[in-house]
Every structure is written in C-alpha cells, then in structure tokens.
Amino acid sequence: MEASFPSKASGVVPLVLRVLTFIFLLASLIILTTNTATLVVNLVEFKIHFNDIYSYRKRFLGGDRNLLFDFYGDKVISYLLATGVAAGFAATKDLKPFFVALGAGDVVKFFDKGYASASLLLIGFVCTAISSVLSSYALPKQF
Template structure:
C-alpha cells in the first residue's frame, strides 16, 4: 500500500481532538439538562431543586464553564481542520490549548466530586428524595465522563506543545 495515502499524524490528532470535544459537548449538555430540570417535592410539600444546594450550584457552574470552553475549542478545532490553519498561531495557541484543557478537566472533576459527595450525604438524611438524588447522581456521572474526555484531549494537546531544547 502507498504510504502517501495514509493520513498524517497531525490529521489523526485533529480528528481525535474534535471527536473528544464532541463527546465532551454531548455529555456536558446532557448533564446540564439533567441537573437543571431536577426537582422534587418532599414530604412537607416543599419543592427541592438544584439551586437549594451549594454543591449542586457549584456542579452546574463547572458544567457551564466546561461547556463554554469546550464550545470554543470545538470551534477552533473545526476551523483548524477546515482551513488547515490554526486560529491561535504560535506557541501561545498550543499553550492555551494544553493549559486550558488541564484546568477545565480538573474543574469538571471537582464539580463531579462535589455532586457525588452531596448526593451521598442527601441519601443518608432522607430516603424520600431518591428520584431527585438519582438525577443529580446521573448528572455527576456524565460530568465525570466529560472530565475523562477532556483529560484525554489534554494528552493530545500535550503532543503539539513546542519542543524546547
């Protein structure tokens, strides 16, 4: 087989990055929808929703920040694939991709951990809100997947970092 028909490693990396960012986008979107619509009435008739808990507010904040960053990176990645040029040229663009992916991935992980932790605490206190906590737990799980895909993307962006002697 002719070696010139093989895609270059940079094309494969760009394609993998777009796929990872697309998967992150989908998981964060579903996580956002799940936590935003999550509400339930307790035994006294009071309605419980995500805004009642600081941990869930933090979780939704990390989802929104990760979602916005991922949307920006998806746009930049698609632009790069279509035009063949990077929108952010030079070392600064590669550093932005790498450190941005690192910071956002850790932020997503902390949001997921906050959601999981608070859900466990809620379940201990009141078993009548299981429907509420199951949706919150599902959202935290999807956020964890968003972290994993962003962390993998940061590995790909590390390969593109300029090599300094």
C-alpha cells in the same frame, strides 16, 4: 395545581432558543467550510477555500502559539470538572440518606438523577483529561 401558561412557556422558550442557536451555528459552520470561489487574475485561475482566508481559520492566533493555550486550558477545565464530579457525588451521598429518612416524596429518584448527572460530568472529565494528554504530546514539537 397546574402551572400557568407563562411559567410553562418560560421553561420551553430557553430550550427552543438553545436548539435554534445550535442549528444556526451548525448551518453557519457548514456554509463557511463548504465555501469556495474561483478567481481569475491575469488569465490565471485560482481556487479560494475558506481556510485560505486568515480570519476564517480555526487557529486564529496562529498555529503553534495555541498549543500552550490548549495545554493549560485543558488542565484548568479538567480540574474544574473533576471538582464538580467530586462535589456532585459527595453531596448526593451525604444528602440522600437524610432526605430518604424524612420520607419526602420521590426523593430517591431525585438523588438518583443527581448521581446520573455527576456520572455524565465524570465522562466529560475523562474526555477532557484525554484531550489534555493529547495536547501535552504536541508541546515538544513546538520547542
């Protein structure tokens, strides 16, 4: 049975909105980082860049104060990702034989995609773990 138009549209619309969001965020970032101006004060010329404005800086809380936040934030996110990886692999391993035994449709493909998803999450965990290690190197410089 073919899905009606509204249900097809409801699946496409969020994807289109996310792509548009990404495009607008990227365009905003490009405009902000390439923004410069020349200011003349008392016959002295100053060139202003986006990072000269305190509010435009990436580290809006101020330099070293973010190091501790980065360190603990990386730890929390990496633990959440590791938990998700373990749960994804465990659930797939436990449930796949049960559903394969039932012979329900293309269930093998479904669970293989579960393994693929958990594998991508594992790669994300590795990236966050590396980031966590790098942020720990910056801590001694702060104190």
